[in-house]
Amino acid sequence: MLYLSKAKIRTRLLFGFGIIVLLMIVLTSRGISEVNSVDRKLSEMTANHSMKQRYAIDLRGSVHDRAIAIRDLFMSENITDIQRLKNEILKLEEFYAIAAAGIRDMASSNRDEAKMLDSIESNREVTRALMEKMWVDSTRASLPASYIITKLGPAFEGWLSSINTYIEYHEDKTRILTAEAREQASGFEQLMFLFTLGALVISVVVTLVLDNSIRGSIGGELSQAKRIIKNASEGDLTQVFEKHQRGSILDSIATMSSKMTNIVKHILGIANQVVDQAALVSKESQSITQLTDQQRKLAGSTGSQLGALCQSINQIASVASQTQANLVKTAERAKTGRELVFDASEEMEKVAKTVDLSVEQASELEARTKTIGSIVNVIKEISDQTNLLALNAAIEAARAGSAGRGFAVVADEVRQLASRTGEATTKIEVMINEVQAQTALSVEAMKTTQPQVVKGKQQTLLARELLDEIECQAQERLKNVKAVVGTTNVQVQAVEEVNQSMTQLQKLSDDIAESMSSNRDAVEQLNELSCSLKSAFVNFKLK
Numbered sequence: 253m254l255y256l257s258k259a260k261i262r263t264r265l266l267f268g269f270g271i272i273v274l275l276m277i278v279l280t281s282r283g284i285s286e287v288n289s290v291d292r293k294l295s296e297m298t299a300n301h302s303m304k305q306r307y308a309i310d311l312r313g314s315v316h317d318r319a320i321a322i323r324d325l326f327m328s329e330n331i332t333d334i335q336r337l338k339n340e341i342l343k344l345e346e347f348y349a350i351a352a353a354g355i356r357d358m359a360s361s362n363r364d365e366a367k368m369l370d371s372i373e374s375n376r377e378v379t380r381a382l383m384e385k386m387w388v389d390s391t392r393a394s395l396p397a398s399y400i401i402t403k404l405g406p407a408f409e410g411w412l413s414s415i416n417t418y419i420e421y422h423e424d425k426t427r428i429l430t431a432e433a434r435e436q437a438s439g440f441e442q443l444m445f446l447f448t449l450g451a452l453v454i455s456v457v458v459t460l461v462l463d464n465s466i467r468g469s470i471g472g473e474l475s476q477a478k479r480i481i482k483n484a485s486e487g488d489l490t491q492v493f494e495k496h497q498r499g500s501i502l503d504s505i506a507t508m509s510s511k512m513t514n515i516v517k518h519i520l521g522i523a524n525q526v527v528d529q530a531a532l533v534s535k536e537s538q539s540i541t542q543l544t545d546q547q548r549k550l551a552g553s554t555g556s557q558l559g560a561l562c563q564s565i566n567q568i569a570s571v572a573s574q575t576q577a578n579l580v581k582t583a584e585r586a587k588t589g590r591e592l593v594f595d596a597s598e599e600m601e602k603v604a605k606t607v608d609l610s611v612e613q614a615s616e617l618e619a620r621t622k623t624i625g626s627i628v629n630v631i632k633e634i635s636d637q638t639n640l641l642a643l644n645a646a647i648e649a650a651r652a653g654s655a656g657r658g659f660a661v662v663a664d665e666v667r668q669l670a671s672r673t674g675e676a677t678t679k680i681e682v683m684i685n686e687v688q689a690q691t692a693l694s695v696e697a698m699k700t701t702q703p704q705v706v707k708g709k710q711q712t713l714l715a716r717e718l719l720d721e722i723e724c725q726a727q728e729r730l731k732n733v734k735a736v737v738g739t740t741n742v743q744v745q746a747v748e749e750v751n752q753s754m755t756q757l758q759k760l761s762d763d764i765a766e767s768m769s770s771n772r773d774a775v776e777q778l779n780e781l782s783c784s785l786k787s788a789f790v791n792f793k794l795k
Contacts, residue, residue: 271455272458275451279444279447279451282444301422301425301426303358304355304422305422305423307351307352308355308418308422310347310350310351311352311372311415312415314344314345315411315412316412317340317344318341318344318345318408319404321341322337322341324337325337325341355369365421368414368417368418371414371417372411375410375411375413376411378407378410379407382407386404631677632677632681635670635673635677638667638669638670638673639670639671639674642666645660646660646664
């Protein structure tokens with residue numbers, strides 16, 4: 253019950269209907285089980301015992317008809333009748349075989365039934381052996397009539413008796429199963445009645461429990477709760493609530509109505525206070541607005557004067573900054589000139605060294621050209637001597653006649669080679685002479701340049717010293733100007749800060765004026781909202 257009181261309505265209904273459905277399922281399952289049990293017994297009775305009984309009756313008919321046919325065969329004297337009876341006996345034997353095969357296919361593991369079937373089969377074998385003996389003889393006269401009475405008759409009786417026993421056995425089984433099925437059906441009828449009665453009682457109990465649970469959750473009738481909620485939604489808080497179950501819907505509605513009444517009274521009191529305070533704030537806002545306008549005018553006048561002062565100081569700072577920039581450029585240029593003069597001094601030093609080295613190389617070149625000239629003269633003398641020897645060889649070859657013709661050719665070639673060597677030597681000599689002349693001129697010019705390079709180096713050092721002095725003076729003046737510029741910048745920054753403060757003060761005054769205007773509008777809106785709030789709660793009926 254405690255669980256149902258806290259559960260949802262849907263859960264409670266599902267719980268109640270679930271119990272009823274569960275009872276229906278149990279009842280149906282039990283009914284299906286009983287019906288299946290009866291069906292199994294009836295199936296066993298019809299499909300097992302009845303069929304076996306049917307096959308056994310066919311066996312008995314076949315045996316009985318064969319006994320009659322054998323009797324008629326012994327009594328008949330007409331050959332046609334005898335042949336007809338033999339054919340009939342064979343057909344009856346085939347009919348017996350079919351019925352026996354059906355019984356064998358339905359054979360069970362029951363020991364009593366197996367013994368009965370063995371008895372039938374043994375009687376069949378005995379009777380069959382006697383019948384075969386009867387068929388062996390070609391004429392009926394060879395067997396006495398007492399053979400049928402004393403041999404075949406008792407054999408057929410025993411055979412029929414065993415078949416009847418088998419039939420009676422299955423009749424008893426069928427009768428027992430029928431009685432059990434009837435008894436089970438009768439018991440099932442009573443059981444179903446009891447189950448239905450129990451399900452009806454449980455359903456009534458569950459319905460009562462659900463009704464009590466739902467009524468307990470609501471606290472009364474659903475229509476009553478609906479009416480109370482409708483009146484409360486229309487603003488009627490004067491309703492008188494009866495005492496309901498604690499925690500129910502109606503009890504919660506009563507609590508809510510009491511709290512809502514207090515809340516509405518409190519809101520109406522606050523609304524009246526807000527209206528009074530809004531009027532007071534509106535009056536004070538007008539006074540603050542007037543003072544703010546005066547403050548804004550004073551801040552604007554002070555800001556204009558500070559602007560003029562700031563402009564003058566800015567001009568002074570601009571002039572100082574320009575002077576500082578000029579001095580920086582002067583110092584930089586003096587430093588650049590000093591560096592250039594220093595570089596020029598180094599280059600003049602390199603030029604002096606290069607000139608000295610060139611003079612030495614030119615002197616050495618002059619000496620080497622003289623040596624080359626001597627060598628050329630030696631080569632020229634060797635060429636003249638070779639030419640002379642070639643001429644003598646040609647003369648001697650001419651004297652030798654035809655024997656010296658080959659030698660004459662060689663001598664001529666040597667003479668031509670000596671001639672070309674002489675010509676080349678002459679050209680080289682001319683060139684050597686020109687090189688010697690030019691080398692002598694270069695050496696003379698370099699010797700003349702050396703003093704000038706030394707003088708240029710000395711002047712470069714003097715210029716470097718002068719530029720160092722100019723740079724030091726420029727740096728000193730730049731330092732002084734920087735101090736002036738720094739002081740001026742501090743003054744400019746201070747004036748700008750004061751100007752910004754005045755600007756911010758003026759802006760703040762504007763913001764305050766705008767805020768006070770907005771505040772006045774907000775107070776008016778607050779007053780209107782308070783009146784609207786009071787009018788909105790007029791519809792509530794309070795105790």
